């Protein structure tokens with residue numbers, strides 16, 4: 510089973526530059542057991558060999574080039590791994606370390622969810638490095654990036670900043686170069702850990718320079734439960750293909766959706782004027798375009814990930830906080846997060862880019878608000894803008910909220926897309942579990 514890893518080590522004998530990259534201590538030893546969250550990033554830095562100073566980043570990337578020869582030519586060349594091989598358990602000691610609490614604290618005395626998104630992203634990547642680890646190789650030849658946050662489902666309304674948090678997770682499905690990771694977060698109350706959220710991420714393995722795909726280890730399934738998890742991963746992949754094919758960017762809305770949009774349009778026509786142009790806002794409604802909030806961030810080296818691009822968790826934190834502010838501004842009261850879904854990382858964000866985030870409420874129902882945040886980048890000096898992500902957040906508030914009404918055809922498509930995300934989230938909640946106060 511370990512034949513391939515041994516062959517890689519053999520390949521490197523006598524290579525002076527690789528000598529310092531290969532070490533006696535495997536990162537297997539360094540990732541097992543329960544360890545604190547701050548160690549996750551340190552371990553990732555070690556595994557990838559990131560420069561601690563930005564001024565060294567070109568040299569570090571040159572060194573990583575040398576690892577290319579360690580990558581397998583075929584998935585079959587890699588030893589299969591068990592789900593438990595990638596299982597990690599990490600503690601965020603908010604209860605015992607008041608100084609750490611400051612970084613996670615909101616003014617409502619709850620935990621900043623944006624910080625949790627960063628932690629989940631880093632942990633998900635470390636889990637994948639644990640799955641793809643090669644014995645006796647200190648630095649990994651893989652560049653593992655976040656491709657998708659498939660779903661984060663919360664079952665707790667408020668996360669306390671005064672109690673320890675435990676994260677667990679493992680690889681639950683693998684393709685040829687992509688891996689699905691399932692993570693769970695729970696919080697210690699009265700000596701018992703209570704569930705807070707479940708998260709499913711998809712990570713993709715790339716070569717040592719993050720320029721092309723890289724094969725990853727297959728999975729061995731050891732129990733009916735693991736077979737079920739793997740089957741779920743296959744189903745998730747199938748669902749993503751179906752929803753991408755039926756995307757409103759490619760296909761017309763369904764008859765039911767078209768009728769709903771037309772009814773909404775008719776509902777906004779001024780009955781006193783025989784015109785398609787005279788629009789009036791129905792009672793208890795807001796034009797969708799009036800719910801927009803925007804922000805701009807300069808992507809400084811401080812926010813870089815281990816591959817000298819902008820850290821996905823940072824992008825999620827910024828998008829979440831703008832999305833939360835959009836919901837708050839819309840309804841005038843504190844919104845609570847219910848779910849995050851389908852955050853696709855379409856393109857990496859380069860250091861030095863200008864990051865434009867644009868957020869709006871795109872659907873509401875009773876006391877729920879669906880917010881969409883669109884992220885695009887440009888490089889200083891260039892007028893060209895490129896979409897990098899679209900984020901979807903579902904919030905609830907403690908009162909009924911106004912309807913949002915699309916004015917243009919484009920807004921109507923955003924409305925229908927928001928409705929689809931909302932329906933899918935609420936359907937899973939109904940078949941899953943309810944929010945625990």
Ligand SMILES: CCCCCCCCCC(=O)SCCNC(=O)CCNC(=O)[C@H](O)C(C)(C)COP(=O)(O)OP(=O)(O)OC[C@H]1O[C@@H](n2cnc3c(N)ncnc32)[C@H](O)[C@@H]1OP(=O)(O)O
Pocket residue numbers: 550553554559630631634653654655656657683684685686687688711713715722749813814815818819820821822853854855856857858
């Ligand atoms: C300093 C300490 C900081 C520590 C932080 C550590 C954490 C670092 C993690 C990050 O921050 S990563 C940064 C955020 N993510 C990105 O910037 C990724 C940007 N996106 C990309 O680079 C590409 O879109 C991506 C590599 C994800 C996919 O590229 P391609 O579209 O060319 O992929 P390709 O068609 O070759 O497909 C490769 C695999 O990915 C899968 N895939 C691609 N996009 C996907 C998607 N959206 N959802 C699910 N799977 C996807 C695809 O099915 C396939 O799987 P299999 O090989 O297993 O069949």
